[in-house]
Amino acid sequence: MTPLARRAFLAACRGEEHDTVPVWFMRQAGRSLPEYRAIRERHDFEEVVRTPELAAEVTLQPVRRYGVDAAILFSDIVTPVASLGIGLEIRPGVGPVVDEPFRRPADLARLRELEPEEDLPYVLETVRLLVAELDIPLIGFAGAPFTVASYLIEGGPSKTYDRTKALMFSDEPTWHRLMERLAGITLASLRAQVREGAAAVQLFDSWAGALTPADYERYVLPHSRHVLTELADAGVPMIHFGVGTGELLGLMADAGADVVGVDWRVPLDVARARIPEGVGTQGNLDAAAVLAPWEVVEARVRDVLHRSGGRRDHVFNLGHGVLPTTEPDVLARVVELVHREGRTDGTVGDG
């Protein structure tokens, strides 16, 4: 890869000139890859995350396969908070499960500050291994305070987030204190990743889309803004993503992101109109579209490129994570197609 191509991802995140639309895939590492499943036959998820050689290897697998423009640290949204010994485990086929969910003010005491060097040495070592190995940018990874809070409060994955919202609505001071602590943990984790060489970060507020814009603004935005504004002096592009966030895109930009990730539900040109100028977009091919025959995939990829309007502040991605049933060869062809046809004409600001 030429030095020029290597910088396309960072240039796009910053809205700087470059020729070819960069592309990577959320969850590009993981279950869709046979070489990942081979590793998981011998090691469980948490073991992979906690073993730098394994975490680095699965981070690199999709880079080799797909020729993407960025790697993303293999980790989980709850990895930092789980390292604090709060009784959280990632159960296969379920997700993060908390033995004693957080529901009372007293639970705040269970969250001490994160000391990345002490609590997450394996994550930092993974970042170091990757930075030494990669000739493309490594994206650091963290869950945003709301999404982490939802796991702690619900005790596991939820469809309705009713306990989370009940706490938010009924005990606002406790809610904000919890979010402040989680913001501190997120920030410490991202800062440490950047210090070790991550060239960008993505803040995953995966479930923020469960909130109304007014609730997002009141209960969540201040804490995500704290993370993003404090991290700004680190000088790396910051991507801010959630699912079902069609009505929150402008607020997620306002939180201080350089790039807002857009899910597949909102056509990219429609999303663009909701995001202020000066902030880029990432997305937004339906992750299920790549299960279609190639002619369909091709048309969908072109549609996303078309709706991106040749702007130089767009990063091509799926609208959510790669589905486990995805055929890796199709993703490789998507990368090729985006690199071949995704030309930026330098447009920014007349979108």
Next chain:
Amino acid sequence: MTPLARRAFLAACRGEEHDTVPVWFMRQAGRSLPEYRAIRERHDFEEVVRTPELAAEVTLQPVRRYGVDAAILFSDIVTPVASLGIGLEIRPGVGPVVDEPFRRPADLARLRELEPEEDLPYVLETVRLLVAELDIPLIGFAGAPFTVASYLIEGGPSKTYDRTKALMFSDEPTWHRLMERLAGITLASLRAQVREGAAAVQLFDSWAGALTPADYERYVLPHSRHVLTELADAGVPMIHFGVGTGELLGLMADAGADVVGVDWRVPLDVARARIPEGVGTQGNLDAAAVLAPWEVVEARVRDVLHRSGGRRDHVFNLGHGVLPTTEPDVLARVVELVHREGRTDGTVGDG
């Protein structure tokens, strides 16, 4: 209840003059009510649906409790299709599960036409019992073709609908034939409910929000439109609802609905601007907001009323179904508040 108040719900659905904003709640019957849980201790879900006295009783329970302006038939989205003997059961705590999911063209043969009098006699008897008993309108209930298809193809509830989309994208003729059959089943079920006296219907396309607008328009809209346009001569208002459909609201109106149900994610005034004049709105208090202390609930209810702009074509509702943890007294107070403060000033068409 006075005859004038009795017609508020139908008047709102038709955009006709009336004084007080009408209100009912999706899933107002069911798990949040102790009197419902008492019945379920002795009878399982399917037994309740198939026993007219029980189904009518649980339909009436929230009417007595809350003083809502409409009752909705207690049923399930898959009730009609399950009556065809396709190996579908509703598993407690899981939802609809299909023994052998629909994935090949040959599976189409498993879906014969619905003969409501033969296949769903208990549903029609329930409607008759209710119409004789109620002095408010009864809303007929059906799942829209896409949402029913998603259960048949996935074999159960899904988060990603990847098998559904894979079929849609890879074998479009089979997809459309499946949707045509499901549209016929939905239509037959709704027509029979109206024939027995249902005064309005709600078409639940609960999971349509998983689709991009372009896919909704191509793969789903024609079939929901078939149901709604064929049913139009029955002369009853038709409500069309789905979750996460912020980008689909205009299309769901175009399908032929009189009223579009709006989930809580889209502020009602924003939703209004996406729905053509001549079509009303229903919604959209966050179902989790009623878990909050009363001052918070009150402010949220007023916010929805405020955003409805005094228009006479709005029906107050939650943005999704009542959550099981909901305190019934709070819903009763919400009804009271909407009836006290929800005045229509006759506005329609300047929204």
